[in-house]
Amino acid sequence: MAKPLQAGMEHLGQMIFHLHTQGFEESIFQFVRYFLDIDNETILIYTGNKRPRIIHRRATVMQVHERLESDYVLGAYLLDPFYNLHVEQAPAGIYTLSQVAPDQFKRTEYFSTYYRRTTVVDEMVYVAYPSPHVSVHLSVGRDAASGQRFSKRELARARELEPVLRAISELHWANLHSNDNNDKTSEPDAFRERLESELGICLTPRQAQVALFILRGHSSVSISLRLKISEQTVKVFRKQLYRKCGISSQAELFSMMMPVLLKIVAQRTP
Amino acid sequence: MAKPLQAGMEHLGQMIFHLHTQGFEESIFQFVRYFLDIDNETILIYTGNKRPRIIHRRATVMQVHERLESDYVLGAYLLDPFYNLHVEQAPAGIYTLSQVAPDQFKRTEYFSTYYRRTTVVDEMVYVAYPSPHVSVHLSVGRDAASGQRFSKRELARARELEPVLRAISELHWANLHSNDNNDKTSEPDAFRERLESELGICLTPRQAQVALFILRGHSSVSISLRLKISEQTVKVFRKQLYRKCGISSQAELFSMMMPVLLKIVAQRTP
DNA sequence: CGGGGTATAACCCTAAGGGGGTATTTTGGC
DNA sequence: GCCAAAATACCCCCTTAGGGTTATACCCCG
Structure with a gap:
């Protein structure tokens, strides 16, 4: 299914990202899916210390997003290792779960009561910053149905897409700003x-x-x-x-x- | 509040247990409370491998019995160390939690999601057998409000009541029988x-x-x-x-x- | 100035949990 | 009846959580 990146590049000219329109998120998804075997995708935006907003999501299995609105957005995200990238304003780039997860992550209650139930077995997140304290997280993952974690080869391929995704994400969401002048308490x-x-x-x-x-x-x-x-x-x-x-x-x-x-x-x- | 047992014995002649009537369970409770400082009381009957039935209960704090019908009776009882006395048909008598609890009981999920929330800090159970595979458990306990566990002295006093309680319990519930000829699977x-x-x-x-x-x-x-x-x-x-x-x-x-x-x-x- | 709360650090221990491995017995299928 | 696979039993290695104890230094408050 996934083609070599060169092949994709040929098509890139034909791939039109309609910035600032409804179809943009979907075209991002289609773009990534063209190069990578993924089971699910989620685009989240973190603004200051506010709750994340779900911008777009796609999944082959229902469970993946089942508790996204009810648990994750309402508070569980505070324990998400990827959310920590936003808090620490880590460099834009692509991050895997194993890179960001603390050493005992799989023994946490967050993992067993939330993460495990999503059936996600591997996850990579593209992190971009349209403006200070505004993070766009494009998460792509594999679930238990396919079962395979991302290989080194796939990670390398995913990394090649990163500059493009970052550029268009930061362009598209450039108008977002964080007014975090209030709530300065740590x-x-x-x-x-x-x-x-x-x-x-x-x-x-x-x-x-x-x-x-x-x-x-x-x-x-x-x-x-x-x-x-x-x-x-x-x-x-x-x-x-x-x-x-x-x-x-x-x-x-x-x-x-x-x-x-x-x-x-x-x-x-x- | 609690009097020496001898003093109680004098009154015992005046304490009338109306066997086979509505007020029997309440008079049992009053009898025990006369001798022991207790915050709560529960009478349960286990019949064969069926779900326990709650016969009587009294508590000064609501939490003690909050999940009794919803959680305990519907299945949590299977993990109760006292229930195990019924399964193993342990000798009739009085048992404390520390006697029957397995060594890591306080680290179980049963303990933290059920038992701890009852706020019960100590528990003694009178076990009697009206007929084979029918157990009557008279549980008396202390909750977090008083906070004190039963002392050795109190346990000794409680033990003195046991023969009487066993005798009247087995008389009162003698008509109960277990038809456990079905469901012989372990x-x-x-x-x-x-x-x-x-x-x-x-x-x-x-x-x-x-x-x-x-x-x-x-x-x-x-x-x-x-x-x-x-x-x-x-x-x-x-x-x-x-x-x-x-x-x-x-x-x-x-x-x-x-x-x-x-x-x-x-x-x-x- | 003294004492209580806080932060720091070290020692002891048990138990869970995960990684290897091997040997014996039981069981199912041809 | 034999062979393979599964079940049972045992051993080693390791990290981590969690609990107990003791001992410092510091700092604020009365």
Whole structure:
């Protein structure tokens, strides 16, 4: 199905991207699908710290997007490793799940209650920035039906499309701007405030920071490297915050914190 | 509030248990409450392998019985360590949670998604057998409001009531009988069959057996002692069955198996 | 100035979970 | 009845989570 890139290039002249029109997203999808064997595609736009907006989506299997509006957009995205690219304003480019996922990502509750149920087995995301703090994520993936992860060859091919996709994405969405002058509180701070007002639990800044890392699937070692502290210290913070919350596992942390995260997000209309 | 047992005995002559009448269960409750500081009480009857029936319940806090009808009776009871006393037809008597709970009980999903939410912090259960395969469980407990677990002294006092409670329970419910001539398939077998028909997953008998032990909170060591095999072997069965199910933790096993367990139970009207 | 909360760091341990591997017994099919 | 495959049983290796304990240094507040 997928042709060598050279062959595609010949056709590129005939592929017309109607910027600023309805059909643009669909033509992006058709363009990618011409070169890559993919089962599903999603275009998301993140603006400042607002909720993501779904711009376009296609999937051969229903499950892939089943919880996209209900769970992902409403708050689960905060734990998505790809969302982190937007937060950190990582360089534009193409990213695979294995590149961005923390070391213990597959043991998170986000993974088992959300990601696994999408049946997606592999995912690549094209990241572009039409303007500061506005990210366009073009996600393409494989699901359990085909079952195959992307090969190195496919990744290389996907990478070749990246400059073109980035250019036309940034052109098409250039009019989008983020007015993030309000809500300057950092994420751990907002998290702490909500946690205290909602559940009456008062974490220290460090404990809140560690909690968020844990929820996203970082191991103690991974957190220690990020925060430049010892692994032992991370374990202490983990213990302390678990004790304050009256829980004893990452899974319980998730079921306790998700409602709090949702409330942080709720006031941010996209 | 609780008086020494001797004092209670003086009143016992005045306490009339109206066998085979509506008020019997309530008088049982009042009797126990006279001697023991308890926050909640539940009387359950297990008949053969049918779903338990709730005969009576009292609680100072709503949460204690919140999920009793919806979750416990409909299937969660299969993972209850006290239910296991009925299955194994353990001797009549009084049992505490710490006596019957497997070593890793507090790390099970049953504990964190059901038991913890009842806010019960300690529980004692009087077990009586009105007739073969018919168990009466009189459960008395403390919740988070009082917060205190039962002391050794209280347990001793509770134990003194046991002969009386057993005698009147077995008298009162003597007319109950179990017709368990049907459904002679063992639990692991029923579990295996359902698993194959529902999810298309074919576990070996040993794997199914281990899965059920894991769900109930047994550690690998505990399972190895029960099955008289090596701990290493248990770990291998665990690995194999996790792989067959495409999962990687006890929590996922729970969320995958609960629907299956519910279907096993559904056909057994109490 | 002293004490409580916080942050840092180290040690101990058990248990889960995943990666190899091998040997024996049971079972099903020809 | 024999052979292969499956099931059962056991072993080694490893990382990580989670819990317990102790000991520092710091900093703010009364």
